[in-house]
Amino acid sequence: MTTLLEVKDLSVSFDVFGGEVQAIRNVNLDVKKGEAVAIVGESGSGKSVTAQTVMRLIAMPPGRIKNGQILFEGQDLLKLSEKDMQKIRGNKIGMIFQDPMTSLNPTMTVGKQISEGLIKHQGLSKSEAKERAIEMLKLVGIPTPEARYKQYPHEFSGGMRQRVMIAIALACNPALLIADEPTTALDVTIQAQILRLMKKLQEQLDTSIILITHDLGIVADVCDRVMVMYAGQIVESGTKEEIFANPSHPYTKGLLNSLPKLSQRKDEPLIPIHGTPPDLIAPPPGCGFCDRCPYAMNICATTPPEVTDLGGSHKVRCWLQDPRAQSDKKTEVGV
Numbered sequence: 001m002t003t004l005l006e007v008k009d010l011s012v013s014f015d016v017f018g019g020e021v022q023a024i025r026n027v028n029l030d031v032k033k034g035e036a037v038a039i040v041g042e043s044g045s046g047k048s049v050t051a052q053t054v055m056r057l058i059a060m061p062p063g064r065i066k067n068g069q070i071l072f073e074g075q076d077l078l079k080l081s082e083k084d085m086q087k088i089r090g091n092k093i094g095m096i097f098q099d100p101m102t103s104l105n106p107t108m109t110v111g112k113q114i115s116e117g118l119i120k121h122q123g124l125s126k127s128e129a130k131e132r133a134i135e136m137l138k139l140v141g142i143p144t145p146e147a148r149y150k151q152y153p154h155e156f157s158g159g160m161r162q163r164v165m166i167a168i169a170l171a172c173n174p175a176l177l178i179a180d181e182p183t184t185a186l187d188v189t190i191q192a193q194i195l196r197l198m199k200k201l202q203e204q205l206d207t208s209i210i211l212i213t214h215d216l217g218i219v220a221d222v223c224d225r226v227m228v229m230y231a232g233q234i235v236e237s238g239t240k241e242e243i244f245a246n247p248s249h250p251y252t253k254g255l256l257n258s259l260p261k262l263s264q265r266k267d268e269p270l271i272p273i274h275g276t277p278p279d280l281i282a283p284p285p286g287c288g289f290c291d292r293c294p295y296a297m298n299i300c301a302t303t304p305p306e307v308t309d310l311g312g313s314h315k316v317r318c319w320l321q322d323p324r325a326q327s328d329k330k331t332e333v334g335v
């Protein structure tokens with residue numbers, strides 16, 4: 001499979017009154033053509049910052065790209081002018097956000113909002129764009145698309161609005177779709193419908209997807225690969241099978257343990273991850289998860305763990321898996 005997007009060693013900080021917030025640090029990720037990749041983590045872990053940096057939507061200042069490259073179809077997006085970036089945004093890379101009400105224009109019919117991009121990016125005439133917009137509304141499962149074309153966002157339910165967002169994002173047939181918590185604001189049944197729709201369209205149109213979510217539970221249905229982010233770093237990555245069968249970072253284990261299981265008995269409690277993420281103005285010198293980790297060893301507090309290759313595409317950033325910490329492990333956790 002050819003690589004569509006390659007993020008290399010990306011670090012982004014925000015300069016705020018209290019200092020420098022190191023929002024993401026040395027993030028590496030790649031997305032192949034037609035592949036669906038999930039970025040999972042709690043809020044503040046850097047997942048949205050990563051996506052917004054790819055789209056070049058970070059306000060600078062206060063944002064600052066410290067180092068890294070974002071290669072999309074071989075071209076470094078960080079080197080493009082804003083004008084060239086506008087040709088990529090909404091055209092080659094589509095986006096869906098959590099709250100469709102704030103991303104849709106309330107004063108414009110949904111039809112017009114879908115047509116706009118087609119006229120601007122693809123050079124379609126008004127009538128061609130209208131035809132394609134109606135086709136898109138149909139594709140995302142909106143009944144009576146001809147009538148719906150003329151309606152305004154407030155005339156749609158939450159789930160239907162998110163379908164409209166998907167129609168807008170996919171209208172120009174982008175190579176990559178970035179969906180940031182696309183179903184978080186929706187109830188569970190609608191959430192499942194929207195995810196199924198995204199998966200179906202991804203297969204049908206061969207679009208690559210980056211799905212950003214705090215919910216590891218929704219990843220299994222939609223994604224091929226998973227990146228787990230914590231405190232601005234990717235702490236574990238691998239195929240969905242590798243991650244679910246053999247979660248190797250204590251934080252990933254915690255995320256999995258806090259999910260309801262099919263076999264869960266009613267009296268069996270879910271296990272939350274205790275504590276809060278570290279302050280990214282002054283990140284801890286060692287592992288960012290140290291304060292919350294039930295397996296923490298001496299070395300974890302002082303030295304940041306590096307990435308250990310676990311075979312296949314499975315990688316983890318944790319001293320437990322690093323052969324160099326074996327002696328430490330024996331003394332601290334008795335294994």
Ligand code: SF4
Pocket residue numbers: 249250251287288289290291293294295296297300305317318319320
């Ligand atoms: Fe826990 Fe240490 Fe691994 Fe960090 S490096 S997750 S503190 S065991």
Ligand code: MG
Pocket residue numbers: 043044047048
């Ligand atoms: Mg976010």
